[in-house]
Amino acid sequence: MSSAETKIITCPECGHENEVKIFRTVNVTTDAELHDLVISGELFRFRCQNCNHEAELKYPVLYNDMKHKFMVYYIPEIDRASVIDEKLEAEYSKYGELEGITRRLVGTFNELKEKIHIFESGLDDRAMEIAKVALYDVVCKRTGEDVRGGYFSKYSENEKSIGFTFFIGENNEHLVQTTRLEIYNKSIEIAGDYDKDTNRSFLLVDRNWARNALYRYKKKN
Ligand SMILES: [Zn+2]
Structure with missing residues (x-):
């Protein structure tokens, strides 16, 4: 089951007090309609009922997919210091004994979306992060540019390949880099x-x- 509470949020534009539904837990197995609202970002969008001012809401939410057996705890970076102590500790112990459920912590909305995409594709996010880091270096070398970030964007079982979209250079240009599935398996x-x-x-x-996993591996071999 999902859980939500209603909060009063004062519009920064006009000062109107809005009643906003804030989700604490999102269970997409029991409440399937919430899935698309998370992916589109709608769940985290504030829209003033008076002046239509829009803003992104940042609040911690526990995303739960029982079918694909994973949970992602999204705790926006700004909140982490305050939340991690009391609330998270309590949540930790609450979900501590869940066998066979992959549990992850993320600090940004984009990371949350990427984890969902990876787990729904039946892939291992640890291996994906390692493959991504390896590709960062390839892209850096090839373009001579700074790589500012990247996310999983392509998976083809037929072509046996995975791909990532990277943001490079000062203009955050998009570059798609694919690699063989062997790299993923090795990861x-x-x-x-x-x-x-x-x-x-x-x-x-x-x-x-x-990076730590790769470092450890290179040191050992
Ligand atoms: Zn307003």
């Missing part, structure tokens, strides 16, 4: 080697995590 091995128990709690699997 699964590296990920498992690095951390055998990645399902013990909500884990932050991001670029840093992947």
Whole structure:
């Protein structure tokens, strides 16, 4: 079940007090209609009932997909310091014993969307992060530009390939880089080697995590 509470949010433009539904938990297995609202960002959009002013709402939400067996806890970076202590600790213990459920922590909305995409595709996000980091370096070298970020954007079982969209240079130009599925499979091995128990709690699997896993692997081999 999903859970939500109603909050009063004062419009920064006109000062109107709006009643806004804030979700604490989103369960897309029991409430399928929420899936698209998360992906489109609609769930995090504030729209003033008086002046139509729009803004992005940032609040922690636990995304739960029982069919694909994963949970992603989205805690916006600005909130993390305050939330992580009390609330998250409580949530940690509440979901601590869930066997076979992949649990992740993310700090941005884009990361939340990427995790959902990866898990719905039946892929391993640890291996995806490692493959992405490896490709960062390839793209950097090839373009001679700074890579500012990237996300999983393509998966083809037939062509046995995965792809990422990277933002490069000062203008954040988009560049799609694909690679063979072998790289991904190798990355699964590296990920498992690095951390055998990645399902013990909500884990932050991001670029840093992947860099550490790769570093450890290179040192050992
Ligand atoms: Zn307003």
